[in-house]
Amino acid sequence: MALLESITQSEPTKKLTMDEPVETLFSTTASKLVGKPINRVDGSLKVSGQAKYSAEIHLDNQAYGVLVGATIAKGQVESIDSDSLKGIPNIIKVVTDPEHFLRNSQQGTKTKAPKQGVSEIFYHGQPIAVVVAETFEAAREGAKALKVTYKDETDQAALNFTQELSNAHAVDEKKGSDKNNVQGDPDQGLTDAAVTVDRFYHTPSQSNSPMEPHATLAHWEGDKLVLYTSNQMLASCKQQVMDALDLNEDQVQLIAHYVGGGFGSKLGIAPESIAAAIAAKDLGRPVLITMTRSQVMEATVRRSNTRQRIAIGANNDGVIDTLIHDTISSNLPGEAFFEPTALSTHHLYRGKNRRVNYEMVDMNQVLSGSMRAPGEAVGMIALECAMDELATQLEIDPVELRRRNEPEQDPSKDIPFSTRQLIACMEQGAEHFGWSERNAKPASQLEGDWWIGTGMAAAARGNQLQPSEARATLQVDESKALGIKAVIETDMTDIGTGSYTVFSQVAADLLGLPIDHVEMKLGDTALPPASGSGGSWGAASAGSGVYLACEQLREMLAEKVGLYPDNIQLDNGQIKKTGEHALTAMEAAKKSGQSFADSTIDKLSQTTGLSLSGQSASQKYDFDNTESYTLADVVADYDEQKITAKGQIKPGKNGKSHRQASFGANFAEVAVHKVTGEIRVRRMTGAFAAGRILNHKTATSQCYGGMVFGIGSALMEQVIHDKRDGRLCNHDLAEYHVPVNADVPQLDVILVEEDDPYTNPMHIKGIGETAISGAAAAIANAIYNAVGVRVYDFPITLDKLLYEMPE
Structure with a gap:
């Protein structure tokens, strides 16, 4: 202190x-509300419509703006013809600012503006102008009708990730959230290992797709800019706005009383915020810009697609000696963010020979950035599927294999864990799920027309304090x-x-x-x-x-x-x-x-x-x-x-002296139709340890959401860019498939008791993203157990099973 x-x-x-570790007052307070599953205090406001989101705020004399996105993947804007909107009622103005408009969104916690300047086009859908009108409908019509002339260089764009892999380059570790690391001699260790798994895994781009689209209502009070905006991190977003418009601290205020989800896409400011501010200044009246669903998917942020190599070397008892995790991800040219897939690989299992290596390729596609559980959500698909394959080779139960590779301390940094309850999570989850009754042999359980299989995967997510x-x-x-x-x-x-x-x-x-x-x-x-x-x-x-x-x-x-x-x-x-x-x-x-x-x-x-x-x-x-x-x-x-x-x-020495993480285990049962290859998740159990729980109802709800994310990642979610022109083919929720009620079975969540005095004075850790990590792998492993087919290219759709199904 x-x-x-x-x-x-x-x-x-x-x-x-x-x-240093600290005690918590929660142990001595008279009331014990912390931990109780009380209902949300804002719940009645939300269900009655009294909780106003950014797009629902209305100011006097308010105008409406709609962004205009580029229709090429690479090139230059040569002209924007405002006269093309003559005759459309209620149009006020086409606002452009090639210098200050945002090329793309910003990453979380950054204090500088994202890339500015939109004369040069880097991806299809890049916002280049905003049409402002008296009504949203008029602005939308105007945005659709606006004529833009380009110097089209799409034929020079990088649009095919597979073809660009040969152009992969080193990442900027100083600006990333993970670092390359080599210990021992991984290549020799793999060569010398009695048993090995060495596979490439491919995961696609995914869309954050929060329910509330990005929206900003901007108005000026003299020289002061007030933004009602949908952002997750207001303090750093305020600094980004200040930097983008050259304003000082007293001149900017951001308000976001309620935010309808973000999943990482709203960590930094998005293009609509600065466009609204510039338009409001230009017109001298408030301007609201609400992105359409297509624009949210085309012009905010995506989870990067990845190619990951997982190589594991172990002895005949399954004890790991060598662990390699090499990743190539993608982003816009000039961007430093890379998908930190190996965040948990560093410390999840033992092994004296280790390598984590990151590379990235430059692509003319929408910005890659943080999506819920960045790193682990897709990194643990690869790692945990590889662990399941190793267990199969050795004929060792997957839970037992992980138990045998439980490290005494962080093997990458040689520091102790603040707490580590992975084994407890696996044991409690396995008991509740009925893991001991599973059929270990693949393709051995047929119920009517459905092959039944079970799978599991560990979960881990690093814990931080800001x-x-x-x-x-x-x-x-x-x-x-x-x-x-x-x-x-x-x-x-x-x-x-x-x-x-x-x-x-x-x-x-x-x-x-x-x-x-x-x-x-x-x-x-x-x-x-x-x-x-x-x-x-x-x-x-x-x-x-x-x-x-x-x-x-x-x-x-x-x-x-x-x-x-x-x-x-x-x-x-x-x-x-x-x-x-x-x-x-x-x-x-x-x-x-x-x-x-x-x-x-x-x-x-x-x-x-x-x-x-x-x-x-x-x-x-x-x-x-x-x-x-x-x-x-x-x-x-x-x-x-x-x-x-x-x-x-503020964080201190504890963050470096002890490895802090939340841990868990996901168990899944799936059914695969023997004729069509259709996949259904029948049930899931997740057991998670995340320090002291503040509210068992909201924490459980977070875990439900994470497990549902895992279903989407395993079976359906993928952003598809046209490799010819960079156009996003599935830019709405009709074609970008996310799990709906019919896809989600009964989810059982176990909150494993834990107390961690190294984390903060409340002894709590993050939990929602932990539940995602490993969830998709558990489903993939269950599919293998059901039909004996391993898929290395996600999501696992029926066409990837159909021709390899058992007779």
């Missing part, structure tokens, strides 16, 4: 750098039953994951209030900056800011009533004393008369409002004679009848 850092804060602030900040205020409120409420403020977003709910639970527990006495304010850059939603770090990072702000309030209240942070209890609107205070080292020094302690303590007391050397006796609050005092009455004694504090979290 860096106490001295709080001296410069304008508000009392609790700061924490995760340099700097985050929050403000907490306790204020008298006579409209509440207890006469008081807590107001929590942070620019963290809720993208459907339950941020409003879980942060309310955190605040309610720490401040001893019912859930309906907590008001959560999120999604506005006027509030303290947080990590944003993404990377499975949102709840842990932004939630820790909330936690620390509430902890600071507890300490301030303790000072007020003559108690200490370790013996104050807040319970249902009452302040109570619990137990006896144990002297800290600083207090012991003060008591022993050490002058340096006096000076330090006095300075801290003056700047933070806390008496760290010991609480002075209070005449008003006497806990020897009174059991408790009303929290509302205590807060009423403060100026303006409220008390405010902030909390700040």
